[in-house]
Amino acid sequence: MTKILKADPDAIARAAALLLEGKLVAFGTETVYGLGALATSNTAVAHIFAAKNRPRFNPLISHFASSQAAFAHVEPTDLAYRLAEKFWPGPLTMILPRKSGSTICDLATAGLPTIAVRVPRGKTALALLEAVGEPVAAPSANPSGRVSPSDAFHVLRNMHGRVDAILDSGPCSVGLESTVIDLSREVPFLLRPGGITLEQLETICGTIRNPDDYATKLPSSPGMLASHYAPGLMVRLNAETVDQNEALLAFGATLPGAGLVYNLSESGDLEEAAARLFAGLRFLDGEGQRRGLQTIAAMPVPRHGLGLAILDRLRRAASPRPVAGGDDDLESMIG
Ligand code: AMP
Ligand code: MG
Numbered sequence: 193m194t195k196i197l198k199a200d201p202d203a204i205a206r207a208a209a210l211l212l213e214g215k216l217v218a219f220g221t222e223t224v225y226g227l228g229a230l231a232t233s234n235t236a237v238a239h240i241f242a243a244k245n246r247p248r249f250n251p252l253i254s255h256f257a258s259s260q261a262a263f264a265h266v267e268p269t270d271l272a273y274r275l276a277e278k279f280w281p282g283p284l285t286m287i288l289p290r291k292s293g294s295t296i297c298d299l300a301t302a303g304l305p306t307i308a309v310r311v312p313r314g315k316t317a318l319a320l321l322e323a324v325g326e327p328v329a330a331p332s333a334n335p336s337g338r339v340s341p342s343d344a345f346h347v348l349r350n351m352h353g354r355v356d357a358i359l360d361s362g363p364c365s366v367g368l369e370s371t372v373i374d375l376s377r378e379v380p381f382l383l384r385p386g387g388i389t390l391e392q393l394e395t396i397c398g399t400i401r402n403p404d405d406y407a408t409k410l411p412s413s414p415g416m417l418a419s420h421y422a423p424g425l426m427v428r429l430n431a432e433t434v435d436q437n438e439a440l441l442a443f444g445a446t447l448p449g450a451g452l453v454y455n456l457s458e459s460g461d462l463e464e465a466a467a468r469l470f471a472g473l474r475f476l477d478g479e480g481q482r483r484g485l486q487t488i489a490a491m492p493v494p495r496h497g498l499g500l501a502i503l504d505r506l507r508r509a510a511s512p513r514p515v516a517g518g519d520d521d522l523e524s525m526i527g
Contacts (some may be wrong), residue, residue, distance in 0.1 A: 195354050196344060199316040199361040204472065210324035211236075216243055216354075218333040219320055220348045221312035223283045223370050223387055224340040225347045226255070226330030227355060228320075236498050237299040237329050238467035238498070243354040246336040249466070252329040253285050253370070257321035262309040265294040265327065272375050281313040281361035283366050283387025290524040298470030300329040302505075306376045316361035326435045333358075342367045364428050373400070415417040423488060424479035427510035429503075431489035439480035441472055441490040441506075450494045451485045452476060462498040469502055473509065 197203035199220070204243050207217045208493060212402065214236040217228045227243060229236040231254040241249060256262040259276040266288035268276075275286060290296070301307055309327075321328060332340035333347045333355070341347045344360035351358075371386035382390060382402045391402055425439065433447060434440045440450035444460035454472040456465035476488050490506050493499045 194355055195357045196348060196350065198357050201319075204316065204319050204323055207357055209322055210356050211320075211324050211328060214239070215356040216240065217320075217357045217359060218341075218344075218351065218355050219313040219317055219330070219359040220344065220364055221255075221317040221330075222364055223312070223356075223367045223368060224342055224364055225333040226312075226317075226328075227333035227346065228255070228328045228330040230324075231255075231300045231327035231329035232295045232296040232297055232301045234467040234471065235464075237297055238463045239422070240331065241299075241501055242463050242498055243351065244331065244334070244336045245497065246331075248438055248504045249299065249302050249309060249469075249501050250307075251304055252300050253330050253372075254296055254327040254329050255310040255317070256299060256309060256311050256327055257318055257325075259311055261321075261327075262311055265291055265296055266307050266309055267291055267371055269375055269476055271380065271397060275373070275375075275393075278396055279388055279392070280311040281318060282311070283313070283370040284393075285310040285370045285372045285384075286385075287372065287383065287493050289376050296327055296329075296475070299467060303470045303473070306374075308372065310370055312370075313397050314361060314364070316359060316523055318358060320501060339506070340369065373397075411438070423473050423509055425477050425480050425485065426487045427506060428487050428489045428494045429506055429510050432492075434489045437442070437486045438489045439476040439485050439487070441476060443491045443493045447491065450489070451483060452480055456493075456502075462494065462502070463504055465493065466498045467506060479497065 210217050211230050214233055216227050216239050219228055229240045234287055255431045259280050285308050287306050287308050290305055333343050334350050343363040344358050347358050366387045369386045371388040372384035374381040376384050380397050382400050434450040436451045439452040442455040454476050456468050493502050
């Protein structure tokens with residue numbers, strides 16, 4: 193059952209407790225209503241993808257109560273400090289290199305070496321993040337492909353039964369998604385236009401490359417290709433048998449004969465499998481290479497619900513190197 197909680201101090205404390213238990217809480221920010229989960233828990237973040245019915249694990253924005261809290265998880269540049277000073281709290285998301293030791297989970301970053309961080313401006317959002325004391329991953333609180341919600345009733349209408357609570361702080365003031373700027377390259381890149389305009393950013397950043405540059409100049413740049421974690425071992429899909437030279441990414445009842453096995457979910461649960469996917473790929477890749485194995489053989493997973501997102505991720509991992517599919521990545525990064 194989805195509870196609507198009017199945003200008062202008690203409700204904020206309850207919502208924070210739910211998040212810390214790994215539950216989903218939709219909450220208002222100045223941009224749109226976010227579908228929040230504890231960003232440090234793969235299991236909690238898997239609920240987001242299940243609730244949104246997202247066909248793909250794209251990286252999520254982690255939200256913090258302060259710049260200091262955000263910068264504890266990434267390597268801020270001078271420019272990042274200046275942007276934070278000027279636009280945080282506010283509708284600006286910065287992509288920065290992950291700090292070693294950051295506890296943000298793989299599923300929240302889609303296995304990338306960078307993290308998207310933001311300090312939202314909404315009073316309720318800030319109070320909630322403060323009460324949680326941990327990063328909160330939150331895409332917009334709508335089913336995949338539908339319009340982003342700008343008040344609690346939009347969320348209720350579309351996500352009823354799929355989220356544990358909605359913290360109602362009234363309509364969003366900006367109503368537009370946050371601007372996403374990538375600061376992990378030599379020059380800043382605008383990945384998504386949003387609440388902070390290009391002109392506003394340029395007062396601080398000077399030149400910014402925009403998405404057109406991605407489309408026209410960088411379709412096959414290594415940076416884009418590396419945008420999703422690719423294992424070093426080759427990946428073989430839909431394995432129905434496996435041999436000693438292979439590391440098996442199992443789902444459900446495992447296959448005999450593999451050199452190494454990681455089971456995404458023995459009981460065949462897709463949400464559990466999603467939560468364990470990136471950890472599983474990393475484990476099989478690292479340990480498999482150490483043991484001189486050749487391939488990661490992935491067992492079939494059902495083609496529905498989160499199975500589609502898992503298959504999408506595995507297909508990318510299995511495609512010939514350097515990985516093609518820049519267009520898709522482009523779309524998810526700009527979209
Ligand atoms: P949403 O969560 O739907 O508001 O979208 C978040 C946006 O940020 C998407 O366009 C993501 O692709 C992008 N994003 C999040 N994290 C990263 C990252 N580490 N690198 C590049 N883009 C990111
Ligand atoms: Mg969205």
